[in-house]
Amino acid sequence: MHNLKEIRKNYENFKKALQKRFIDIDFDELANLDKNNRELIQKKENLEKEKKDISKSKDKSLFEKSKQISLSIDKITEEQNTIKDKLEKILSNIPNIPHSDVPVGKDENDNVEVSKSGKIPEFDFKPLSHYELGEKLKMLDFDLATKTTGSRFVFVKNKLALLERALSNFMLDTHITKNGYEEISPPLFASDNTMFGTGQLPKFENDQFEIKLEKGSDRKFLIPTAEVILTNMVKDKIVDKKTLPLRFVASTPCFRKEAGSYGKDTKGMIRQHQFYKVELVSIVENTKCLEELERMTNCATDILDLLELPYRKMILCSGDMGFSAEKTYDIEVWLPSENRYREISSCSSCSTFQGVRMKSRYKDENKETLFVGTLNGSGLAVGRTLIAILENYQEKDGSINIPKVLRPYMNNLEKITLN
RNA sequence: GGAGAGAUGGCUGAGCGGUUGAAAGCACCGGUCUUGAAAACCGGCAAAGGGGCAACUCUUUCCUGGGUUCGAAUCCCAGUCUCUCCGCCA
Numbered sequence: 001m002h003n004l005k006e007i008r009k010n011y012e013n014f015k016k017a018l019q020k021r022f023i024d025i026d027f028d029e030l031a032n033l034d035k036n037n038r039e040l041i042q043k044k045e046n047l048e049k050e051k052k053d054i055s056k057s058k059d060k061s062l063f064e065k066s067k068q069i070s071l072s073i074d075k076i077t078e079e080q081n082t083i084k085d086k087l088e089k090i091l092s093n094i095p096n097i098p099h100s101d102v103p104v105g106k107d108e109n110d111n112v113e114v115s116k117s118g119k120i121p122e123f124d125f126k127p128l129s130h131y132e133l134g135e136k137l138k139m140l141d142f143d144l145a146t147k148t149t150g151s152r153f154v155f156v157k158n159k160l161a162l163l164e165r166a167l168s169n170f171m172l173d174t175h176i177t178k179n180g181y182e183e184i185s186p187p188l189f190a191s192d193n194t195m196f197g198t199g200q201l202p203k204f205e206n207d208q209f210e211i212k213l214e215k216g217s218d219r220k221f222l223i224p225t226a227e228v229i230l231t232n233m234v235k236d237k238i239v240d241k242k243t244l245p246l247r248f249v250a251s252t253p254c255f256r257k258e259a260g261s262y263g264k265d266t267k268g269m270i271r272q273h274q275f276y277k278v279e280l281v282s283i284v285e286n287t288k289c290l291e292e293l294e295r296m297t298n299c300a301t302d303i304l305d306l307l308e309l310p311y312r313k314m315i316l317c318s319g320d321m322g323f324s325a326e327k328t329y330d331i332e333v334w335l336p337s338e339n340r341y342r343e344i345s346s347c348s349s350c351s352t353f354q355g356v357r358m359k360s361r362y363k364d365e366n367k368e369t370l371f372v373g374t375l376n377g378s379g380l381a382v383g384r385t386l387i388a389i390l391e392n393y394q395e396k397d398g399s400i401n402i403p404k405v406l407r408p409y410m411n412n413l414e415k416i417t418l419n
Numbered sequence: 420g421g422a423g424a425g426a427u428g429g430c431u432g433a434g435c436g437g438u439u440g441a442a443a444g445c446a447c448c449g450g451u452c453u454u455g456a457a458a459a460c461c462g463g464c465a466a467a468g469g470g471g472c473a474a475c476u477c478u479u480u481c482c483u484g485g486g487u488u489c490g491a492a493u494c495c496c497a498g499u500c501u502c503u504c505c506g507c508c509a
Contacts, residue, residue: 005468038469045469045477046477046478048477049478054490055489056438058490059489063489064489066490237429238466359466367464369467
């Protein structure tokens with residue numbers, strides 16, 4: 001969310017910066033509401049002052065007047081609240097401003113490749129897709145999941161289940177011991193205002209799984225990513241500047257409706273309603289966002305380097321970035337069966353956008369209260385990493401070699417074979 | 420599911436109708452002392468919003484929403500959340 005005070009200072013710049021997003025916002029409405037709002041606030045405050053003075057004076061002859069003032073205040077407050085609600089509604093639906101580094105573009109076709117790494121494997125046979133491999137091994141069972149649950153779920157069995165667990169642990173260990181992240185095992189439910197804090201609500205409610213609870217209680221949602229719950233650890237807080245940067249890592253299931261992606265990636269486990277992801281979150285001073293973004297992205301690619309998987313790093317264009325992001329790098333891993341790169345990690349700086357929504361602040365040297373910067377990134381999406389290993393490490397007979405760094409996590413298993 | 424207790428500043432915690440935005444302690448910042456550090460002592464220290472180039476100033480805020488009152492952190496009602504005990508349970 002944007003700070004109205006900042007917008008007001010440089011209204012035209014704000015407008016221009018957001019045009020990069022290609023979205024439709026009624027800026028004039030916003031400016032008008034803001035103006036009306038402030039006028040009403042002034043009116044109200046004057047009356048409040050008058051009333052306060054009467055009360056302080058304890059002059060009985062003025063008590064009746066004070067009552068009248070109260071009525072006027074009520075009326076103005078009501079009017080002001082209506083305007084304030086409208087204002088906040090508009091404001092909470094405006095996405096973050098793209099950083100100047102971000103290329104302008106409409107959609108994913110305008111994303112720009114930053115670098116490439118690793119060696120694309122060559123096969124002297126036609127490489128199979130992960131789901132063909134998994135089903136051949138009898139270790140991925142989509143039909144069973146359909147029977148017990150529905151579409152876009154999967155049973156991962158046997159050695160592939162072990163591989164999945166190994167990946168999670170390997171990533172966690174790397175981020176904890178090498179990259180300085182603190183491990184968190186968080187709740188997988190988030191309240192509605194937590195969802196608001198990171199930007200999933202109000203605009204993207206349709207993408208979320210809401211939990212059905214007794215009526216009267218707060219709304220709760222299954223987390224679509226650990227970003228939500230980890231970032232909100234500093235919600236409504238003034239954090240001690242000395243503790244910054246805070247770096248958290250968690251491996252959690254993520255739940256997504258994938259509304260609007262009907263018919264997309266229906267085969268296999270690329271796009272599921274539930275998947276494991278190791279998530280990185282940083283809470284930083286507002287000036288350190290971009291620096292931290294580079295660091296975080298390196299933490300993510302580090303995992304791919306260690307797993308010896310080929311990948312490329314993309315910078316997302318303005319039109320393809322998420323709602324809360326000011327700058328995003330996507331890491332895409334090579335998938336032989338598709339003969340192309342697919343997203344396996346997305347690292348974003350959200351500047352103070354989420355900080356404002358969450359009311360997360362810190363004090364700087366001259367005791368000014370500032371909003372924190374927040375970043376999040378996958379380090380990595382475990383399900384998709386599993387896919388990448390299946391496809392890149394496959395042999396002609398359908399067996400899968402285990403990357404060296406994972407073997408200690410798998411009882412030194414070197415290869416997954418049928419039986 | 421049954422019975423109680425509570426929700427106050429970064430934290431702990433007093434206040435229970437009128438300069439209380441809120442005692443005290445801790446933490447934090449500045450200073451004195453010290454070779455340095457610690458201790459001790461002195462001083463400072465809430466947030467949000469409005470107005471002002473600024474110095475500054477005004478308003479709001481003691482869980483949330485209503486109510487009583489000239490005036491509410493303090494009284495009344497409703498709700499949410501937390502904790503303790505009993506029962507049940509991974």
